[in-house]
Amino acid sequence: MSEQTTTPTVEGTAPDGDVLVEARGIKVHFPIKRGVIFDKTIGHVYAVDGVDLKIRRGETYGLVGESGCGKSTLGRAILKLEPPTDGSVIFDGIDIATLEGEELRRKRQDIQMVFQDPLSSLDPRQSVESLLFEGMKAHGIAKNAKEARPRLVELLEAVGLPEAALAKYPHEFSGGQRQRIGIARALSVNPKLIVADEPVSALDVSVQAQVINLLEDLQEEFGLTYLVVAHDLAVVRHISDRIGVMYLGALVEEAEADDLYAAPLHPYTRALMSAVPVPDPVIEDRREQILLTGDLPSPSNPPTGCRFHTRCPWRQETKCETERPVLRVPEIAGVNPSQRVACHWTEQIASGEIERHAVTATATEAGDLDTGPDSLMGPASISEAL
Ligand SMILES: Nc1ncnc2c1ncn2[C@@H]1O[C@H](COP(=O)(O)OP(=O)(O)O)[C@@H](O)[C@H]1O
Ligand code: SF4
């Protein structure tokens, strides 16, 4: 679908010595099948459709976007849990696609996942001791539970749980405690990268803050690199060094977290940011409010050109519907060169030369973004809780 082509060579990583993960032109297209006998492919879900990103050692990269935009699929593609349709992932200088069997298994030790719902990712029949020991055994870190015990106690201590937790089962813990166990399990095999997919979305606001703070403490203690996937801007803002904003399978903007919040440039990011409540009532009254109209289009039939054109309040007659914009550093004075934006008209929008206009899409209620379980804002109070 996209015009981007990739050359999966490892040599290109050399100048970025501090890059731990590099995704190049990643695409994950799921076939849509019909028919019991012939299993005919009648289309594709373009879940991830050409993503390039780099995650540096020791940083937290936050990936944010509406539900269904392809965040989890991208995270899974980085682990090769979802083999990419196209593109490559270079992890620690090695092209993951070239790894199979034992080699892949060993590399996976370096990349661990923390999931949204710890209850479904932890086997209810296993004690915490067995859950934590499992990975260590599989990766040859410890031969038996006795030998592993001091390390298990250390792991629990790191995530704020007592030694007595070892003998208990997942159902005996609260949601927040279970997520701590999930994190301890990820840590048990000494990973380099943790992909945390909506790690606090299922938790109460006060507990969310505790788990986010814990993840930050552990990053420092264990020198971890994080890819944090979330639909909640408040969570991503607090934890991330850099943020990638996804829309329908592609990144529309990428920037240092502070730059993105101070001056979002892509129309979609601006709309998302404008919906985040600001505690100061004077600023709250004055600031730009952009309400997105229309629903997120289907990833099986994405709009042509710029995928955001069906909802974009700055859409232009030329280019927007016909040419897919690439992620590029805009030519705007004072903008950090690490900020990249996929919009044909970034400069003209920033200067005011192009003005916002009404979008003639299906009318949507005001506050469309801040309702429902997948709200991009999350509960307003998490920012205060953090
Ligand atoms: N295994 C799969 N088969 C078919 N479609 C899938 C599969 N996994 C995800 N999708 C679709 O891909 C799109 C992106 O999904 P996902 O990566 O889970 O988004 P997000 O994590 O941003 O909510 C969605 O439309 C989803 O329905
Ligand atoms: S390229 Fe056009 S439609 Fe897309 S974000 Fe920019 S102005 Fe809007």
Ligand SMILES: [Mg+2]
């Ligand atoms: Mg997801």
